[in-house]
Amino acid sequence: MTATTGLTIEGCVIVSAEGNLADADRLMPDALKFPGDQAFFAAALDRADLIVHGRNSFEDQPNSPLRRRLIVTRQVAGLAPDPSNPKAVLWNPAGASFEDACIRAGVSSGTVAIIGGPDVFALFFDRYDTFFLSQAPHARLPGGEPCFPGVPERTPEQILSAHGLCPADRQILDADHDVSVTTWRRG
Template structure:
């Protein structure tokens, strides 16, 4: 159903704990995952994107999009009318290519900052890049995992590999806090 023209590139961005969580058991992103070097890198990626596709809760938690265009993913049947900068999208009702054609017709990078349901959705649609940052000293135990498959016991990196992606060389983002990032891209030939 969702077949995006090659003029768009889908870039996922997540920072996870050692146990592949993006949020704590209250559903909040803990301070331990707020790493300035990662935040700067993330903000730069958002600034470079033609549109940011994110879940409704994330949109409501962080309503200031700094003028960036947003597509807000929702299953809701009623939602606010679209504005110049924000539109709502139900993936079961409308193909993504139709939404993109009407909202950002020129192509370009699409930033996908989650959360879980949105990361899952694009694992099916296909990532051109998935930027997986990891705080190696942070373990959350309970909480929201980056992909729902993690809750079935499959590590995030295996899920990315099963989706046909391979990791690049990890880069150190914060040596003191032991935070790294690796960019996963489609295996050659895919």
């Protein structure tokens, strides 16, 4: 739990063999969609009190409209209501703190789920309590969008490790496709 906010910060992403979370068009292709991972992801979001993502990331699930969220964007100076979603706040980290954004979203305790994209994940590298890294080692997305800044020069695991996270356990989500999730915890 972060000392300054009383919130637990969790990250969640699935990546291809190259460490990409999207294709060259910045869209999540079917090649990264597996029922086991999608169920794991939905459960993580269902237990979250706040979702944080960029304008190109979203979860498109039945419970999506019910979730409070921060949408990271440079289109506002600091904080603004999202005109298309009453449960969302537009947040520019250059103009407002994360703590202020959480207060504006009406969340002062509980779990915050960070779901991307790369620059949004990077905002929280030193604040994650837990990061769920799902991997689809047979999925190929050449020229795709890396999950974190610094990939492919370094692997996602090397980046998480460099920010003080350690692999704690691994779970198979789809045995037929070798899809797994590794839970990384602050060490």
